[in-house]
Amino acid sequence: MKLQRTIRLRTAAVGALTVCGALALSACGSDDNSGGSGSDTTKAASKIKCEGEGNLLASGSSAQKNAMDIWTQTYQSACGSTQINYKPTGSGAGIQEFLQGKTAFAGSDSALKPEEVAKSKKVCKSGQGIDLPMVGGPIAVTYHLEGVEDLVLDADTLAKIFDSKITKWNDPAIKKLNPDAKLPGKKIQAFHRSDESGTTDNFTKYLNAAAPSSWKHEPEKAWAGKGGQGADGSSGIATNVKQNDGSIGYAELSYATGNDLDTVKLDTGAKEPVEATADNASKAIADAKVVGQGKDLALELNYKTKSEGAYPIVLVTYEIACDKGNKKESLDAMKSFLTYTASEDGQKALKDKGYAPIPDEIITKVRTTIDGLS
Template sequence: MKRTIFGRTAVLAIALPLALSACGAANEGPAAGGSGESAGEEVSGTIAGAGASSQAAAVEAWKAGFEGMHPGATVNYDPVGSGGGREQFLAGGVQFAGSDAYLKKEELSKVSTACKGGELIEFPAYISPIAVPYKLDGVDNLQLSPETLAGIFAGKITAWNDPAIVADNPGVTLPSTRIAPVHRSDKSGTTENFTDYLAKAAPKAWPHEPEGNWPISGGEAAKGTSGVMQAVNGGTGTIGYADASQIGDLPHAKIKVGQEYTGYSPEAAAKVVDASERVADRSQYDFAIDVKRDTTESGTYPIVLVTYTLACTKYDSAEQAKLVKEWLSYITSDEGQKKAQEAAGSAPISESARENAKKAIDAIAAS
């Protein structure tokens, strides 16, 4: 089973109106829900997290907002990568983690010890659309089916006037320019999510397992999102994949979903998460999903990266439990999600995702 991992960056905005117990009206800050209707509990102390670099910009925005509301609180986050974040969390080294993949079955066996006998909390908190930018003179409204997109990146479709591309773009004059696909040279959550999409939406055209390392030879390789964008922008007939917030003024392809062609948007990215099924046989506060890449639902954009927040229902002290609770309430609040969208171009999580997160956050307590 392919696990969802959602890349740079970028990946869910929730308006989470938590009415947490107040500790005195004179000392109350703005609501954890971010809208000012209810007061969040005043907290102090320090907590640490580690994990996905994809949400690093969002975490910085969250930290600024949260610590501004709670001057006595400090949140540290090390963007060491998803794997490193999961390792530190399961070893009990950090109080929360960010991961572009939900925990594997073998990792779940370590949760009880890491969580002091409590349960795992795992929910999407950051959604990042992955765009397909291109540079092709005279073409600014490109449409591609999953099969055509897979054929391009597999090296089977090599010219922009290939019959498959022509069929996706009726009435558009396409040049005979050679296609120059650009992929990541480094291991990447963006690559894993992109290849997961190709494998699920166009399995005949892309018979490769989803992989963080680019799985085939050919094409141009570039390091990091910035490298991919430099290569696409500096070439002719180029096409790549990257966090949507990083493509700048370059046009991006609309992707065929069902009978329609859909461009990325925060709403379309969040909608595919709601259309996806929850992973079976997980604990009550584990809301991991397998993104429905092959959805045909109108208005969805299936090339997305989802980053999960990992936490526990039990912590060593009441102070630590309250601080984690307030932090998670803030990042999933309407205000928190808006800050992530402004800082990192992420897609706000939906109301249903927000409610799931609230159920988990409400269960946090001292051991």
């Protein structure tokens, strides 16, 4: 049974990827998931145009740590005079460091808020912070329930579970969605992020949009639901779910696959429940619209999609930089590095890591915007 689960999860995360992945979510349990063949890395590195030098500092989203590991390895093999130092401190902390002028750019799973854009003008002397969508992928709802390896839930049920309104696994609402499952009367242990997180922001945006009558909290990076237990980072969520029978949590897909955790299928109103895979997340991201103004490329995701095979709990990680007024000592290196990450090779490098592609029409705009950073 364990072997079947492993095969199923790996097939979902890797075998379903028939398109170029754009976002690699960091797998818990190992910080070294760079992967990739040496020949592929060498070919990609040979195309990189190296500019600038020194230590390029950045921090933020832990969801893109694995992507950064891959990109950094390839970029530094070509551009040895530049050292990329990316710290996965979480989206909230990354934005704060950027706004304090401590980093060249930040990674965030949520676009800048208006008040953050206003603050960025103090750092970006002649401009402001802008959002550059770079990587995307599914947020999996992970669970550990002995004897149940094929669980279906919908937005309303998830909202009630994470807001402590449904507290037992054999609740009638869960039974209705899983008539053939042997659901125990075990208490549900719901784990949420204790740190401010773009993953939490996107997960609660989904709950708020798809189940507004059951999730009345405003989406935020900080957890607002009632009850439950906090855990630090997506790795903390995955570890706690793995260790506790009867538990449930949310984390980027590769944290689930990296820890051999089962994932919930979503009843979205489509003909069949939808599994958390990169390919299914791609179908949901395809519905996204650019809503940012000027050079800002913030996206609006459709969390209520009912398209067949579209998995709606997704996030897009942005690289946040100044459109104008970037620090002179790091500008050239930053543009060179981001140009590579947004390139066809940079995006392809992540396709085996459980990430969904940024649509061509959007990533093309990202490349143009990076070229114009000053």
